[in-house]
Amino acid sequence: MPTIDFTLDRDFIELNQLLKLAGLCDSGGAGKQLVASGVVQVDGALELRKTAKIRAGQRVRVGAVEIRVKAG
Template sequence: MQQLDFQLERDFVELNQLLKLAGLCDSGGAGKALVASGDVHVDGVVETRKTCKIRAGQRVEVGDVRIDVVAG
């Protein structure tokens, strides 16, 4: 499994934007489609809210990629 650390510079980032910023998709729209597919897990639970707020301390998993969100 590939692990990425994402440095959060503000209070939260929307899930679709996180996927874009982490390089897992090319745009926010592609991020929304990825979330809608049911392949995105937040803290071990399938997340279907495309713009849910992701905060420091949370973990996002897509396929074999894990993103740990850390305070910047």
């Protein structure tokens, strides 16, 4: 399973923006569509809130790709 380490430079990032900055989609709008499609998990649970606040220590999974969010 591919893993992406994402370093957070603030308190949190919105889920749709994280997906964009991690390279899993082309825009924040595409990130919102990805979340709405029901394929995004945060810490092992399905996440449908497009702008959920993601903080350091959390893990986001889209299909076989996992994003580990770390403090900057």
